[in-house]
Amino acid sequence: MTTTNDVAVGQVRRDDRGRYIHADRIEHDKYGAQVYVTVVAREVGGRITAPGTTTSMRAERFATIPLVDAAPAPTGPDITEVVIDRNRQAIIIDGTEHLYHVGSSGPRIAQGPADGSALVTVQFYVRTVRGA
Structure with a gap:
């Protein structure tokens, strides 16, 4: 070491x-x-x-x-499935459709850990945002 x-x-x-x-x-x-x-x-x-x-x-x-001593194990992906419909500018998250804004590069998808998951970055246009 x-x-x-x-x-x-x-x-x-x-x-x-x-x-x-x-x-x-x-x-x-x-x-x-x-x-x-x-x-x-x-x-x-x-x-x-x-x-x-x-x-x-x-x-x-x-x-x-x-x-x-060590880092805890990840709990897994937050969302089971995301479907990106680029023609309609819609993203379906676990069965619920959301419209998104196409930025300079649209939805970005990065490969996640070795388990096959991915990191998806989407820009939404919303009227009101509230913090929890």
Whole structure:
């Protein structure tokens, strides 16, 4: 295990935003150590998602985030099925149709984890938005 003071490759830490961050590698430069990390899990509204986003941070900052044994397993996709009808500009989410706005690139679909799920980004045009 590669270590830098309190930081080690393979560590998982949970930040105050509910993200479980895995240290992938540590690189040293003239300013100190940089930790390259992957967000392996995130708590969102009682669910566990697996964003898989990558970023980096200074080792000093990473060391201040509480260390945990492991990240929890994802709870699975939030939606069972999405059907995108590009001709009608409609998206059907678990059987309910919603009209969407075609932006510069329309609905964006990114491959999710190895289980075959996907991340779908859609822009909706709504009259009123209320927070919970």
